[in-house]
Amino acid sequence: MPALGFALALCFAPVQPAQAADIDALAADVGEAVVAWRRDIHQHPELGNREFRTSALVAQHLEGLGMEVRTGIAHTGVTGLLKGGRPGPRIALRADMDALPVTERTGLPFASTVTTEYAGQTTGVMHACGHDAHVAILMGVAQALAGMRGELPGEVLFVFQPAEEGPPPGEDGGASMMLDEGIFDDVEPEAVYGLHVWASLPVGQLGYRSGPMMASADRWVLDIAGQQTHGSRPWGGVDPIAIAGQVLAGMNAIIARQIDITSSPVVLSPGRIEGGIRFNIIPDTVQMEGTLRTFDMQVREDVIARFARTASAIAEAAxxxxxxxxxxxxxxxxxxxxxxxxxxxxxxxxxxxxxxVEMPLMTVAEDFSEFANRVPGFFFFVGSTSRGIDPATAPNNHSPEFLLDEESLDVGVRAMLALALAHLVTPGGTASD
Known part of the structure; x- marks a missing residue:
């Protein structure tokens, strides 16, 4: 492993090729292990709040590196505190661990064959979003930094988070629960960093955006109450299905005619409409469910108020x-x-x-935002689509065919190592401004 002084030279002076190569060497030292961890975790995916095997693997690794380790945070979360041999700042590095209820169709030799019961259905379980890569990358970064502990200034809190995709229905979890259980209370960092492998970028590229980058995500449920009647006599009751149709039109009008989407994009989408059980019976109730995505919390509150008012007015009119x-x-x-x-x-x-490369605004969401609302945060994307494949047409994250080029693991390790070293050596995160 190269001497720490050479690696840290990257952080103080104009970067020379030899200095950048030292970061590459640090990443190369852990490269084979990172690939092996990623394949193992990929083959054994676990859903949110159920990451028992994954968290045990992480905890054992961090303990073996001599860190102060906490387990069982927000059910299955793990943290490890690496204390350097010299005074300096404290930062946090975060990875998410959970998989998705998706049946894998990649054909990889280490593809998941795990199945489970989810929402009353039997389904496969797959790391279709790349969290297996995130865990492996951060385990590699932890090993590289622990290997230079004696000369390292400051402290690094490694955060391995469960349930980024959301906890199971009826449960709490994710980043907010880790914060509620105090991971930043005694060891609050001055900055937090996170990454995400991304199919829409080619391998070798990193994507970022200053300020708002990913949307706030809301799940909404609208319950419409009518009055049951025979389908041949609709005038004898109140048809909640007809009301639901008018509410759909009203939702679209809110976004198209009432919100200035040139200043702040908004998405209001239904994903489920359920009501009735027989072809000739108008039911008592209909339930609609969907998502709201916004980039401004005041706009979010305004859209919610307009949606509630519109739906109530339409229903009451009927x-x-x-x-x-x-x-x-x-x-x-x-x-x-x-x-x-x-x-x-x-x-x-x-x-x-x-x-x-600078990324556009994206209406996907990430609960890394919970950490970044507590302390200054920086989140970036790591391209994961192989060269020769158009990222615009490659299976995207959450697809059963999502296929990660393992070169992205090395890129992620190098980028996160460089950010961590830069921040620790020069408080505030500057490299060579």
């Missing part, structure tokens, strides 16, 4: 009623502007300036 409930699963993910400016030179040094 003689029924409508009740809206909204549950937020992740706030807006926003990168701290000052931190973003400071870390960009480090990313440029790690992969080349041409390979660091």
């Amino acid at each position: 003689g029924g009623s409508a009740t809206l409930e909204v549950e937020n699963s992740a706030p807006v993910t926003a990168n701290d502007a000052a931190l973003t400016t400071r870390v960009l030179p480090t990313l440029h040094a790690a992969v080349g300036e041409a390979n660091v």
